[in-house]
Amino acid sequence: MVRRLLIFILLFLPCVLCLTSCDLFVAVFSLSPFPAYLSQAVASVDMREEVEKFLGDEYDHWWSDVFFVADASGAQGVFLIVRKDSGGQWIYAFDTSLELISKDYMDYYSDLHLVDKSGIFVVGNIGFDPITLASYGWIDTNAGGRFAFSNGTYNMELESYFNTDPTEQSVLTVRYGDWPLPWPPDTPLPAETTIRSGEKFWLRGLGYDASLGLVYLFLFNEDSRYLQVVETNSTEYPASLKSEILDPVNYISSPPIYDVEDRYFCYTRKGFVGSARRRGFYQLLNIEGEVLKRFYIGTDDDRGFDFDIDGEYYYVFNRSNFRLYKANTGF
Amino acid sequence: MKYRGIAPTAAVAGVFLLITTTLWTQESNVPGKAFKTCIFPTADLSTSDEYREYQSIISNQLRAELRSAGFKIVPSEEWEPARERRGIDAGELYQGNIAVEVARQVDAEIAVVSFYSVEDRQLILEIKCYDVAQNVLVSGVFKTARINLSVYTVIGEAVAELIPGIRLIGPPPSIESPVVEDIALVSQDEGTEIYLGDEGFVGRITNGQLRLPPIPFAIGSKITIEKRKEDYHSGVETIKLKEPEMLIKLKPLRKQARTATELNWTLGQFMGFGLAQRFYFQPDSFFFSMEHYFYVQHNFSDSKPVFHHDIRALVGGYLFTGPQATMRLNLTTGFGMIMTYFWLADQPMYADFYWNVLNASFELNFRRFILYVRSEQKYALGSGSAHILEKGWISAFGEGPTTVTFGVARKW
Numbered sequence: 110m111v112r113r114l115l116i117f118i119l120l121f122l123p124c125v126l127c128l129t130s131c132d133l134f135v136a137v138f139s140l141s142p143f144p145a146y147l148s149q150a151v152a153s154v155d156m157r158e159e160v161e162k163f164l165g166d167e168y169d170h171w172w173s174d175v176f177f178v179a180d181a182s183g184a185q186g187v188f189l190i191v192r193k194d195s196g197g198q199w200i201y202a203f204d205t206s207l208e209l210i211s212k213d214y215m216d217y218y219s220d221l222h223l224v225d226k227s228g229i230f231v232v233g234n235i236g237f238d239p240i241t242l243a244s245y246g247w248i249d250t251n252a253g254g255r256f257a258f259s260n261g262t263y264n265m266e267l268e269s270y271f272n273t274d275p276t277e278q279s280v281l282t283v284r285y286g287d288w289p290l291p292w293p294p295d296t297p298l299p300a301e302t303t304i305r306s307g308e309k310f311w312l313r314g315l316g317y318d319a320s321l322g323l324v325y326l327f328l329f330n331e332d333s334r335y336l337q338v339v340e341t342n343s344t345e346y347p348a349s350l351k352s353e354i355l356d357p358v359n360y361i362s363s364p365p366i367y368d369v370e371d372r373y374f375c376y377t378r379k380g381f382v383g384s385a386r387r388r389g390f391y392q393l394l395n396i397e398g399e400v401l402k403r404f405y406i407g408t409d410d411d412r413g414f415d416f417d418i419d420g421e422y423y424y425v426f427n428r429s430n431f432r433l434y435k436a437n438t439g440f
Numbered sequence: 441m442k443y444r445g446i447a448p449t450a451a452v453a454g455v456f457l458l459i460t461t462t463l464w465t466q467e468s469n470v471p472g473k474a475f476k477t478c479i480f481p482t483a484d485l486s487t488s489d490e491y492r493e494y495q496s497i498i499s500n501q502l503r504a505e506l507r508s509a510g511f512k513i514v515p516s517e518e519w520e521p522a523r524e525r526r527g528i529d530a531g532e533l534y535q536g537n538i539a540v541e542v543a544r545q546v547d548a549e550i551a552v553v554s555f556y557s558v559e560d561r562q563l564i565l566e567i568k569c570y571d572v573a574q575n576v577l578v579s580g581v582f583k584t585a586r587i588n589l590s591v592y593t594v595i596g597e598a599v600a601e602l603i604p605g606i607r608l609i610g611p612p613p614s615i616e617s618p619v620v621e622d623i624a625l626v627s628q629d630e631g632t633e634i635y636l637g638d639e640g641f642v643g644r645i646t647n648g649q650l651r652l653p654p655i656p657f658a659i660g661s662k663i664t665i666e667k668r669k670e671d672y673h674s675g676v677e678t679i680k681l682k683e684p685e686m687l688i689k690l691k692p693l694r695k696q697a698r699t700a701t702e703l704n705w706t707l708g709q710f711m712g713f714g715l716a717q718r719f720y721f722q723p724d725s726f727f728f729s730m731e732h733y734f735y736v737q738h739n740f741s742d743s744k745p746v747f748h749h750d751i752r753a754l755v756g757g758y759l760f761t762g763p764q765a766t767m768r769l770n771l772t773t774g775f776g777m778i779m780t781y782f783w784l785a786d787q788p789m790y791a792d793f794y795w796n797v798l799n800a801s802f803e804l805n806f807r808r809f810i811l812y813v814r815s816e817q818k819y820a821l822g823s824g825s826a827h828i829l830e831k832g833w834i835s836a837f838g839e840g841p842t843t844v845t846f847g848v849a850r851k852w
Contacts, residue, residue: 142708142829429827429829437742
């Protein structure tokens with residue numbers, strides 16, 4: 110009996126080990142109604158007390174963002190923004206082991222996040238020291254959007270719009286300069302670049318790799334429902350940016366990628382992350398438009414999580430248990 | 441001259457042939473050929489005697505038409521003595537039973553009765569023909585007409601319509617099928633009571649069999665056997681009797697299940713299993729069940745196990761088919777809680793409460809086991825002090841409320 114059991118175990122274990130290398134087996138057996146980051150988590154921090162104190166009785170009327178910010182020297186920070194619909198937001202700064210370092214409050218909304226031209230982390234118009242993550246307090250950025258970066262010369266905020274005049278062009282605008290950014294956007298220098306004529310594209314994501322000096326623009330075609338990723342050089346911003354951006358003569362760009370939703374796009378050095386057309390599922394893509402990996406996170410928010418620049422970890426805030434998790438990507 | 445000599449002979453022969461042919465043709469076409477028929481006097485049921493003359497008109501018309509149609513009319517002199525002998529009043533002869541009785545005395549095959557009444561110059565006429573041997577109405581007409589010259593036409597039409605329907609029904613066919621002499625029932629359900637159609641209780645299975653009492657069932661007929669035994673579901677079998685001596689092996693009865701134990705696997709929770717216990721309020725029909733599903737969440741790379749315990753209580757019942765059916769469908773609903781804990785430091789035990797909105801289970805029902813596949817719809821309530829899932833449908837597929845469970849149940 111014991112001998113048979115031993116034989117069974119000796120046969121069973123290699124079979125299981127063999128199966129775990131099979132994609133289908135892994136896909137079926139790793140399915141779970143619970144978020145995938147629970148089993149991939151390497152650290153977490155409980156923010157219940159902080160968040161509940163801020164929300165008071167406004168439990169159903171709040172939102173949150175998570176941003177990973179890194180500079181070319183390797184300084185990194187994880188930032189959680191918690192905002193109330195009735196106004197105001199807290200910005201919490203964590204190191205990458207999710208230790209809460211500092212926090213600051215501002216009485217209006219902003220989801221700006223970048224390393225500015227002076228090298229400090231600016232998140233939600235609050236400045237943080239890139240080394241200590243200590244708060245420098247509020248900065249008058251005069252920025253209104255979330256897609257911004259700095260090439261060391263200017264702080265730049267990018268937006269897109271569709272020109273409804275007879276030219277029907279999708280246009281990328283760049284507001285740039287020192288803080289506060291000038292308004293209207295064509296001062297002091299005009300910087301409007303056509304994305305493509307005749308089609309309605311919107312800027313839906315921006316990834317900046319400071320070490321490589323590359324800026325990736327995630328442009329979504331609203332009419333045909335596809336994504337194109339464009340690789341641009343940060344030194345061209347703003348004045349030397351070529352037009353049209355999606356012309357392959359000017360920039361390397363991906364072919365149209367259809368199997369993604371217009372929700373969340375992110376750059377990592379291991380590929381681009383786009384939300385798949387299935388709730389909670391995502392894809393890792395390359396500039397050729399190939400799907401490198403399909404994976405499940407479990408949240409379908411476009412702002413509840415962010416990836417680090419190396420593609421090793423992602424950070425996600427669970428609004429049910431008020432915990433911020435750091436999880437392995439498995440890329 | 442010679443020609444003249446032949447001509448009269450040929451003419452006579454031709455006439456004879458013509459008459460013979462005509463008569464043969466007429467006789468072969470009429471329905472009443474050689475039927476011995478009693479035509480009884482037409483009765484006037486009017487409240488006054490004002491229209492009595494129609495009695496003889498109708499009677500004569502009937503007699504003439506039936507005779508020309510080939511019926512052999514029995515003269516009234518023959519049946520009158522029979523009527524008198526039986527003490528029947530002549531005025532009652534319009535009634536079918538009485539007329540048939542008189543006609544039978546003179547060996548008539550067909551009895552014809554007729555009657556009419558006139559009210560407000562409106563004639564209502566009815567004529568009926570009976571098969572005397574079977575005492576069965578074989579033909580009848582009903583006519584109405586205003587009293588004027590058209591009455592005669594209507595009478596003629598009534599008689600004409602009557603004649604084609606006259607025929608003899610004949611006696612019913614006799615059944616002389618062979619019968620089954622001996623029926624023995626064999627069953628593994630000792631003590632089962634056997635009930636047989638109209639006969640009711642006929643015996644109990646003893647030592648594995650029951651010999652039915654002698655009942656003359658025809659070979660080729662079917663019998664319905666009902667089987668009853670305490671703690672078992674009653675069963676009914678219909679059996680065709682093919683041979684004079686029948687040995688019938690009865691299907692085993694299904695024991696009434698009071699409880700059942702389930703073992704199952706749910707898609708999205710494959711690294712684990714569920715155990716459930718059903719308690720039937722009514723055997724194999726309505727039940728309450730408690731289930732505990734334990735599973736591990738792991739993605740086999742850069743991952744540490746997360747442990748889930750899904751505990752739920754359900755109530756449900758079966759639809760459409762009974763406990764004997766091989767394929768069954770049941771619906772359940774209830775509430776549950778998923779407890780979650782994992783190795784990561786500083787993590788409490790989480791509890792996600794949910795409403796198990798509806799489960800639809802398709803089952804293959806065997807005697808002791810059930811194999812089933814079940815679609816499940818769970819809705820996370822997003823309540824409790826420590827929960828992970830947000831309010832919404834629980835799904836392992838990212839979207840849509842459905843997940844699927846495969847399982848086996850042992851009935852007790």
